[in-house]
Amino acid sequence: MDTTVWIILAVAVLVVVVVGLVLARRSRRGAGEVGPGDAQTGGEIPAFPPSTGEPADPGAIDGVVITHPHGAIQKPENVASRLVRLRARLARSGALGQALLAVLGRDHLDEAAWEELEETLLQADLGIDPTTRILTELRTRIRVDGTKDPAQVRSILRELLLAEVDPTMDRTLHTQRHVLGGSAEDPDSVVYFPATFLMVGVNGTGKTTTAGKLARLLVAEDKTVLLGAADTFRAAAADQLQTWGERVGVDVVRSDREGADPASVAHDAVLRGARDGVDVVIVDTAGRLQNKSGLMDELGKITRVVTKRAPVAESLLVLDATTGQNGLRQARVFAEVAQLTGIVLTKLDGSAKGGIVVAVQRELGIPVKLVGLGEGPDDLAPFDPETFVDALLG
Structure with missing residues (x-):
């Protein structure tokens, strides 16, 4: 067989391969795949099949990297145990x-x-x-x-x-999945949407770390969790979140390029969570300075995109307990944009500044739901009013 025939055969094989890849890609897009630009254009979220709870193909979402945990997975401390330990720590301080x-x-x-x-x-x-x-x-x-x-x-x-x-305030974390459709007669037709948590707050409050600690807390309560790295302006934030995912054994959705649209990443994380049938998707956002209107608008965009299918279950403002009245000013601005449902107080190692709990709740009518009392991976616990007041009084 001469050289010309070999060349013709090689070209034919190449054409078949290219056509096959194109058809497969179109098939995936038609089945509900979301590209990196879909959330930016504000279009409708494509339909997706009923969640079976089985992991989806890691490459199913364009422009997004699904990082899977590997190595040794740490077992999170259960809630009851960490409450006892944190109560003692708060009392000592x-x-x-x-x-x-x-x-x-x-x-x-x-x-x-x-x-x-x-x-x-x-x-x-x-x-x-x-x-x-x-x-x-x-x-x-x-x-x-x-x-x-x-x-x-x-x-x-x-x-x-x-x-x-105010011990009467609802401090429950709402982790119930949202039912999108289907009928009782046909259980297989029911489509579930994960409870979506948005973590918001300015830089330096420990927001990304809190997102990782919250994932550990939920896993300790037997919830399945997916993390979304929507802080695309700081590469270290996505790496930090991925490290937390590896610690606790949960996947992380992050962009494959720096500076990607945060709303698109958040959208893809929530869609991925729906496909995988997870209970909760925790979306970490960039540290928004309250005097930066553009960044606050971006946070509003993330909220709008995520809520196209179901309401955000929790929008948690992470506040540094040591910032005092400045923390109240931050809370007011975020409340206007993110429709806050709860507050996480970090760095409450010393209860000398614990009065901020009262001040921020009175200001916004929003409960403190979680407190962080240290740097350890399990130093985050649900806020208990009686325990807190007893600790304040020694």
């Missing part, structure tokens, strides 16, 4: 409680003592109005009851602080 009890333990509370109490509560970022309410009621109760017993005064103060923290 009760600087506010020590200051309050030093005053309340005196035989007589004169005006200087009351001024000292006021200063202590204000320095703890409790806020002017809550501080005024607490001290006014405390003085009234002491006068009416005629008590000078420090233990009784402490008990009254505990009651008043607990009322300010």
Whole structure:
């Protein structure tokens, strides 16, 4: 066979391969595959088949890399155990409680003592109005009851602080999957959409780390989780999130190029979660500065894209507990854009600034749902009002 015939055969084989790849790609797109530009154009999210809970093809979404965990997977600490440990840690750091009890333990509370109490509560970022309410009621109760017993005064103060923290607020993390369609007669036709969590907040609050810790917390509660690295402006953020995924054994959806559209990555992560049948998708967003209108608009875009099929289950604002009133200003701006459902307070290692819990809840009417009390992977736990107040008072 001469050289010309070999060349013709080689060209024919190449054409067959190229045509086959093109047809396969069109078939995948027709079945609901999403390209990197779909979320940017604001088009409708394509339909996808009912979730079976089986992992989808890692290459099913264009422009997105699905990183799978490998190596040794760490077993997260269960919720009950971490609550006991964190309660002890918070109690040991009760600087506010020590200051309050030093005053309340005196035989007589004169005006200087009351001024000292006021200063202590204000320095703890409790806020002017809550501080005024607490001290006014405390003085009234002491006068009416005629008590000078420090233990009784402490008990009254505990009651008043607990009322300010408001134990009646719903602090549940809503992890139930959203039912999109189908019928009871045909269970196989039911399509589930994962509960989507958006993590928002400014740089430096520990937002990406909190997203990883939250994934561990949910896995410890037997939830299946997928992480979405929508902070595409900082390559280290996606790498950091991937490391958390490897620790706990969950996949991470991230862009294959720096500076990709965050809304597109968030959209693809949620779609991937629906296809894989996971319970919760946690989307980490870039640190938005409240005075950067463009970045805040981007966060609004992420929210709009993600909610095309189902509402966001949780929009959690991550706040640094040590930032005080500046944290309140951040919260106000984010509440306007992200429709916040809860707050995560990080760096609450010392409870001297614990009054921010009261201040931010009163300001926004949004509950603190989680607190971080350390740098360890399991140093994140649900917020419990009674435990917190007891720790404040030592």
